[in-house]
Amino acid sequence: MISSKYYSGYKIYVVKKNGVRELFDVNKLVKSLLNSQVDYRHINRILAILHSKLYDGITTGEIKEVVCELLKEIDRENGTNYLEKYREETNLVVRTSNNEIQPFDKNRIIKKLIDETGLDGKTAEKIGNEIEKSLKKLNLKYITAPMIRELVNAKLIEYGLEEYRIRHTRLGIPIYDIKKLINEGCRENANLMHNPESIHKWVADETMKQYALLEIFPKDIADAHMRGDIHLHDLEYAAIRPVCCQHDLRNFFMYGLRVDGTGRHTSVSKPAKHPEVAIQHAAKVLSAAQCEMSGGQSIDEFNIWLAPYMRGLSYSRIKQLMQMFIYEMNQMYVARGGQTVFSSINLELEVPEYLRDKEAVVAGDVRGTYEEYEEEAQLILQALIDVMMEGDAVGKPFLFPNFIVKLRGRAFKDENRELMVKLHELSSKWGIPYFINMYPEWQVENTNAMGCRTRLSGDWKGDVEMDTLRTGNMQWYTVNLPRVGYEAKGDDDRLFEVLHERLEIIKRALYIKHHVTERILKGGILPFLTQKFNGEQYYRYENTTKTFGFVGLNELLKYHIGEELHESKYALKFGEKVIKYIRDYADNLKEETGLRWSVTQTPAESTAGRFARLDYRYYREECESVVNGDLSNPNTLYYTNSSHVRVDASVSVGEKVRIEEKFHPLCNGGHIAHFWNIEAYSDPEVLMEITRKIAERSDIGFWTYTKNLSICERCGRTIAGLKDRCAYCGSNVQRYSRITGYLQNVSNWNDAKRRELIDRRSNIPRI
Numbered sequence: 001m002i003s004s005k006y007y008s009g010y011k012i013y014v015v016k017k018n019g020v021r022e023l024f025d026v027n028k029l030v031k032s033l034l035n036s037q038v039d040y041r042h043i044n045r046i047l048a049i050l051h052s053k054l055y056d057g058i059t060t061g062e063i064k065e066v067v068c069e070l071l072k073e074i075d076r077e078n079g080t081n082y083l084e085k086y087r088e089e090t091n092l093v094v095r096t097s098n099n100e101i102q103p104f105d106k107n108r109i110i111k112k113l114i115d116e117t118g119l120d121g122k123t124a125e126k127i128g129n130e131i132e133k134s135l136k137k138l139n140l141k142y143i144t145a146p147m148i149r150e151l152v153n154a155k156l157i158e159y160g161l162e163e164y165r166i167r168h169t170r171l172g173i174p175i176y177d178i179k180k181l182i183n184e185g186c187r188e189n190a191n192l193m194h195n196p197e198s199i200h201k202w203v204a205d206e207t208m209k210q211y212a213l214l215e216i217f218p219k220d221i222a223d224a225h226m227r228g229d230i231h232l233h234d235l236e237y238a239a240i241r242p243v244c245c246q247h248d249l250r251n252f253f254m255y256g257l258r259v260d261g262t263g264r265h266t267s268v269s270k271p272a273k274h275p276e277v278a279i280q281h282a283a284k285v286l287s288a289a290q291c292e293m294s295g296g297q298s299i300d301e302f303n304i305w306l307a308p309y310m311r312g313l314s315y316s317r318i319k320q321l322m323q324m325f326i327y328e329m330n331q332m333y334v335a336r337g338g339q340t341v342f343s344s345i346n347l348e349l350e351v352p353e354y355l356r357d358k359e360a361v362v363a364g365d366v367r368g369t370y371e372e373y374e375e376e377a378q379l380i381l382q383a384l385i386d387v388m389m390e391g392d393a394v395g396k397p398f399l400f401p402n403f404i405v406k407l408r409g410r411a412f413k414d415e416n417r418e419l420m421v422k423l424h425e426l427s428s429k430w431g432i433p434y435f436i437n438m439y440p441e442w443q444v445e446n447t448n449a450m451g452c453r454t455r456l457s458g459d460w461k462g463d464v465e466m467d468t469l470r471t472g473n474m475q476w477y478t479v480n481l482p483r484v485g486y487e488a489k490g491d492d493d494r495l496f497e498v499l500h501e502r503l504e505i506i507k508r509a510l511y512i513k514h515h516v517t518e519r520i521l522k523g524g525i526l527p528f529l530t531q532k533f534n535g536e537q538y539y540r541y542e543n544t545t546k547t548f549g550f551v552g553l554n555e556l557l558k559y560h561i562g563e564e565l566h567e568s569k570y571a572l573k574f575g576e577k578v579i580k581y582i583r584d585y586a587d588n589l590k591e592e593t594g595l596r597w598s599v600t601q602t603p604a605e606s607t608a609g610r611f612a613r614l615d616y617r618y619y620r621e622e623c624e625s626v627v628n629g630d631l632s633n634p635n636t637l638y639y640t641n642s643s644h645v646r647v648d649a650s651v652s653v654g655e656k657v658r659i660e661e662k663f664h665p666l667c668n669g670g671h672i673a674h675f676w677n678i679e680a681y682s683d684p685e686v687l688m689e690i691t692r693k694i695a696e697r698s699d700i701g702f703w704t705y706t707k708n709l710s711i712c713e714r715c716g717r718t719i720a721g722l723k724d725r726c727a728y729c730g731s732n733v734q735r736y737s738r739i740t741g742y743l744q745n746v747s748n749w750n751d752a753k754r755r756e757l758i759d760r761r762s763n764i765p766r767i
């Protein structure tokens, strides 16, 4: 039983924190001690001792101190836990972001404001005091750190301190969205499966995107992106990753492999001695680099670097090794949130001129020059074709690596005929190979490409290896061309003014990313790329491209001059003028800055739809008159990619070549021509004839034949075209086509790309 005998008729005044005097009420104290589960005996002891320490005018703080001291003593004597409970009971506590519970302390708010935002101490203190006051009024038991941060943000807004609020704000993702991601996944990128890794990636991506738009780019650039004037690609990686790289295996074959770049976190390999180890190292180079980059990872001259390792091996052994590599690239399910590496290999029919007299590297040593290994290089190519042709265990095509073959001057010589026929059989069966046309003069010595269509050629500083190997694209950002047209309202001069303004914004954005990337390279955040071989950094960052991309030239023309790209010579000429303007802008910047600026045909997997949707919102009338897709469902709206002919335009293959070839020499950072629906003419000999004409007589620099495929889930048979059911057993099928740069299961596509696919299919090309 509680004995409050000392306090009967007791009248002293206590002073509260806010200065108000009030009569001391022993019952309040008893209640809070009871709530803290202090037992009667100990409460009596506290009341007895406290009585002797009270005086008129004592503060509530002092009383609390005495009580805490006593509880501490009692805890020590009895092994109880009163003090902690009493503190929780009587203080406002904060659940912090480190998963701890701490008493509320306004000084933390003040310190954070000063440290994180640079706000002056006086204002910070004022805000701290006001927050404390309003929390008191709320009479809460606990509060979370994010709630406090929101209250502080509200105060900052109230005081007009918006720039401080941006620095102080917390980034993240609502519970609803996380739940949705966990349950339904997200269909932004056709490569991402719905699994634990990808869910983590999405949640992190969302935060990093917000960070990029708030912290990396100034408000006007972020706004231009959000409005859809331009598109800033890979925002989730803006702070931490450049895009892509063309790898050179010689460094690893000479000095060995450290996949973490340092050897501190992972085992260190000596240079590969055996062919299977060389193959494994090739695969691991790609996956290690993918951990540091957002886009494609490619090995240029793949069959040349590996050729010396194949010396003396039988064809079946070489094929076995290539099969191992292909499976590695399709089954290493590790990169960027549980995806396979976005991989490509560039292949040669013969050892190219610039490598013929270069030392061939094997097992940390040099064994002759590469021209001595032409036969092995060709066997590798043949083996790769055979492996790709067979498909996987259930008969599906291998989606990776993107299989890129360079056609140089001797491609159509008789001695290469067998390989060329096989390549086109591979096109005919799966639509797999890509071709680089090395015939035109503007393809300088070596040109390579990858799935994201980034192009490097020996046209930068004149040293072909420096220009094309161990470097890649730092970033590309894209201009919404149709909107430039809408804003120009038919006026040519205005059109180029608006275009110029947009390019200026993109230039600034690329510059910012350039400085960010330089900083992270110096900061050691990309250790695989910055590792040194023989004193020289592996990644040739100074040779990376900074690139202007574009979407919707066709719809710009349709709006601005009333004709589409394929409809008149004038439209084509005007289209060339627009892209030439972008190219000149990039070339001038090269002069000015010494950086490698270039122009690319953006592979707009989601951008073509995003621009169209935003224009449908902000420029409804203009957009409706030119956009593709179904107007009753804005999610299906899309613009034609880059300077391509509209996918359902009625043109022959030859006419398409004559139009699109105009843009390949202009787009020095990347270009591609697509030939869709080849199931309609998939005789390998016919395809090879088209290839010969393109190579010998056109300026098309890079292209691929796409075959639509349906693969039976039950019997595994492959059927040409996109079917609803298996033609043999009537079961469900998985349907495949090329989305922008790579083959992909159609069920993963976004609505706009699905709509584009429907339009593509309505158009069977004439040859």
Ligand SMILES: [Zn+2]
Pocket: 712, 713, 714, 715, 716, 717, 726, 727, 728, 729, 730, 731
């Ligand atoms: Zn079947």
